[in-house]
Amino acid sequence: RIVGRFIPDASTRTAAMENGEVMYGAYGAIPNIDAVRLRDMDSFSVTTDGYSMINPMALIEFNTVEGPFTDAAIRKAISLTLDRNFLIENIWFGYGKPASSALSTNFSATGLYKPEPEAYPESPKIEEAIALLDEAGITPDADGVRARASLDLIPYGEDWRRAGEYMKQALAPIGIELELRYEDVPTWLNRVYANYDFEINVNYFYQLPDHVLGVHRHYGTDQIRQGTHFVNSSRYSNPELDVLLGSGAQEADAEKRSEIYGEIQGILAEDLPVVNLFEMQFLTVYNEKLKDHATSALGAYGPFERAWIDD
Numbered sequence: 001r002i003v004g005r006f007i008p009d010a011s012t013r014t015a016a017m018e019n020g021e022v023m024y025g026a027y028g029a030i031p032n033i034d035a036v037r038l039r040d041m042d043s044f045s046v047t048t049d050g051y052s053m054i055n056p057m058a059l060i061e062f063n064t065v066e067g068p069f070t071d072a073a074i075r076k077a078i079s080l081t082l083d084r085n086f087l088i089e090n091i092w093f094g095y096g097k098p099a100s101s102a103l104s105t106n107f108s109a110t111g112l113y114k115p116e117p118e119a120y121p122e123s124p125k126i127e128e129a130i131a132l133l134d135e136a137g138i139t140p141d142a143d144g145v146r147a148r149a150s151l152d153l154i155p156y157g158e159d160w161r162r163a164g165e166y167m168k169q170a171l172a173p174i175g176i177e178l179e180l181r182y183e184d185v186p187t188w189l190n191r192v193y194a195n196y197d198f199e200i201n202v203n204y205f206y207q208l209p210d211h212v213l214g215v216h217r218h219y220g221t222d223q224i225r226q227g228t229h230f231v232n233s234s235r236y237s238n239p240e241l242d243v244l245l246g247s248g249a250q251e252a253d254a255e256k257r258s259e260i261y262g263e264i265q266g267i268l269a270e271d272l273p274v275v276n277l278f279e280m281q282f283l284t285v286y287n288e289k290l291k292d293h294a295t296s297a298l299g300a301y302g303p304f305e306r307a308w309i310d311d
Contacts, residue, residue: 010031018044023289023290024286026050028159030283031157032091033159039285044286044287044288045285047286049284050294053297056205056207057099057206057278057280058087058279059205060078060275061273063200064235067149069149072271074133075271077129077130077132077133078174081124081126081170081171082167084098085098087166091166096279098120098277099277101113101116102116102219102264103215103261103265114266118269124170133146145175147175147176149178150199150200151168151180151199151201152191153182154203155183155185160182196233201233205218216245218274219238219268220232221238221239221242234273238267241267244263244264289309289311291307
């Protein structure tokens with residue numbers, strides 16, 4: 001039989017895995033900081049298998065209608081300033097890949113991915129970010145602050161708190177002062193997707209195996225659906241992009257479709273209503289006695305009909 005346990009505290013989940021009470025923890029149930037320790041022990045292993053159906057992307061959503069981030073220049077300055085490799089190496093312990101466009105590099109196989117290095121540099125470009133803000137007229141006050149805002153963090157564990165702490169420190173040199181806000185899941189969902197009562201939000205989305213399902217929902221005007229979770233909370237609306245999204249969803253010719261999505265990524269690299277941070281790699285930590293638990297792209301969403309325990 002399979003018994004599912006709900007253990008709210010991360011350290012308790014890790015302890016339950018370590019002492020044999022739990023044999024399987026997926027989707028980061030065991031925090032990366034503990035997973036890298038357990039993988040070096042004889043009885044446990046860590047895998048990234050079983051997540052290819054979801055293409056998870058860590059990201060920032062901005063309120064583009066009101067507040068300090070309505071100007072694309074400040075959104076781009078933030079993208080230029082953040083060190084994506086630092087987040088991956090120091091908070092997610094090496095699991096992930098820096099984002100380089102609106103689409104995941106996993107869509108390279110279908111010819112749709114196009115890198116946008118001007119918006120997604122390999123390393124921070126702080127001086128360029130400051131120059132961009134100055135040119136846009138977003139100047140510092142007497143305290144050196146150009147913008148003040150609350151940074152809402154997805155309430156899914158300590159990794160996200162640490163990411164918020166890093167972002168607060170990283171954006172201070174360009175004059176952006178952040179106050180971190182970490183609430184329970186229902187309050188956070190209500191704030192971001194029902195009330196639009198936020199300025200900048202750290203989140204992650206599944207880009208899924210089909211970008212029409214996983215990516216379009218961020219950007220289409222028809223995806224501004226108040227009260228619906230994980231759609232266009234930025235309330236970004238661009239008629240030119242809407243036309244391209246519609247064409248891209250229906251175009252059967254691979255070469256033409258690639259051209260359309262190249263245009264889409266170019267527009268989004270200029271407007272940046274969403275700034276992608278890194279392509280996530282979820283971890284499954286498991287007791288090595290448990291066999292055949294990741295046998296398809298569905299991973300933990302699969303039926304476990306082939307799983308067995310080697311006593």
